[in-house]
Amino acid sequence: MPPSRVDLLRYDVIIVGAGTAGLSAALILGRCRRRVLVCNSGRYRNDAAQIMHGFLSRDGIPPAELRRIGREQLAPYDVEIRDVTVVDVRAAARHFEVTLEGGERLACRKLLLATGLVDRLPEISGLPEMYGKSVHHCPYCDGWEARDRPIGVYGQGCTGVALALTMKTWSKDVVLFSDGPASLPEADAARLARHEIAVREERIARLEGKDGMLERVVFTDGSAVERSVLFVKTKQEQGSDLARKLRCKVTDERGVEPAYKHEETTVDGVFVAGDASKDVLLAIMAAAEGADAAFGINCALQEEDLA
Ligand SMILES: Cc1cc2nc3c(=O)[nH]c(=O)nc-3n(C[C@H](O)[C@H](O)[C@H](O)COP(=O)(O)OP(=O)(O)OC[C@H]3O[C@@H](n4cnc5c(N)ncnc54)[C@H](O)[C@@H]3O)c2cc1C
Known part of the structure; x- marks a missing residue:
């Protein structure tokens, strides 16, 4: 049986990636009462690091501890986190269709790519x-x-x-x-x-x-x-090919390029945050970009709902 419209748009936002950027965006969107799904394949860029530095109030803690606290603080909100890879994504008329590893298909109104980078040593x-x-x-x-x-x-x-x-x-x-x-x-x-x-x-x-x-x-x-x-100096590649599949502008130098305010990409309704858009590649910047994208997403949803 084909999914009903309600099923199809169960989520306001799907965030791909639960690193610093994705978790930060989820926190803001959860607090905006948005229905959020975060999908995460768990291959964090800083997996090799023992300790992270330069993150205000968290200087010197293991990166995994920052993410643990981040997940813990999402508990009060309508944010679901699944440890699963998004294998495909497609822009439809007024929503996005996301395919998970295993074949499950879900839809959302806005999409945030927080998929990070992979270093080649x-x-x-x-x-x-x-x-x-x-x-x-x-x-x-x-x-x-x-x-x-x-x-x-x-x-x-x-x-x-x-x-x-x-x-x-x-x-x-x-x-x-x-x-x-x-x-x-x-x-x-x-x-x-x-x-x-x-x-x-x-x-x-x-x-x-x-x-x-x-x-x-x-x-x-x-x-x-x-x-x-x-x-x-490492060579860096995108952590996923989803941005290219969606035809967002992606360059070697700047990664997935935000084209408009609040991290929106060249594709309407698709936002990017964290290392995937190669600005200053620090965790605190990833967190800030996640919050910025969440702000942009919520404003866009308000525009649609309160026209
Ligand atoms: C060795 C090392 C040490 C570092 N040390 C510091 C430091 O001390 N201080 C500092 O500020 N910064 C440090 N950084 C940089 C910092 O780690 C990054 O800026 C930050 O982690 C970026 O966060 P992010 O959320 O963009 O990406 P990530 O943390 O890499 O998260 C991206 C997530 O998206 C997931 N993902 C990708 N594609 C998909 C998909 N298709 N479906 C589902 N999930 C997907 C990945 O598996 C991953 O879990 C370091 C980086 C490295 C490599």
Whole structure:
């Protein structure tokens, strides 16, 4: 039997992703008395991190603890959370149809994509075990803990140069590893030299250390440079292809682009929050964007209901 209209529009909003962005949006929308479903496949970007920093009032707690508190505080509201992947989504005339893993189809009036990013790490032996412990990508998240220590930066071209210069804010002792010929423009090489950043161009064989803590970067000729922290630039991909399926504008540089106020995308009724739209990639920004999107969604629903 085909679902009735009431069934079809059981939810005002479906939020895809229950990271910081999705949970923050759910809280605001729940408090607006909206019927909200949050679907979550649970592959959080900061899974590798032991501790998160820089989140006002929550500096230094495990990321999973922030999400636990977030879920707990949704309890009084009409917010349902399901640990399930959204595999497909389709825009219909005045609603969206969402297909869950397993085939169940649901509908909603507005859709929020809080699907995050996935990092691709440089392929260096020993690095995956150290990521989140002594290998990091974000100076704002982990720079303080690396202060005054021997810092390595892994990177090529202008991104390597920029990250190496950035790390001078936290330590005087910074070495740039280009893992092959750096071929830097003269001006960049001179700038690094001026700020006493050595460039090591030897090919890297592996990272060595104990219990995830880096001790040295070892080259293919057997020589090594002692370092206790390494910062790398990761390549980032969208956490899901739903935005592209909906024909939202998605670029490598900016991710899913909000086109209008309050995080609405180029597709009417589809909003984006958190890392999926690549602004400042911090948890507190994800929370703020979630709240902003929720505000936009509620205003849009009010416009429709109170015309
Ligand atoms: C190693 C590391 C350390 C970090 N440390 C810090 C720090 O110290 N301080 C800080 O401020 N920031 C830190 N960050 C950044 C921070 O983690 C992110 O900015 C923040 O978590 C983004 O939240 P989000 O909700 O956008 O995405 P996420 O937390 O990644 O959540 C996205 C969710 O959407 C789900 N999802 C994706 N597609 C689907 C689908 N089709 N169906 C259902 N669910 C789906 C995912 O599985 C995931 O559960 C760190 C990041 C990394 C990688």
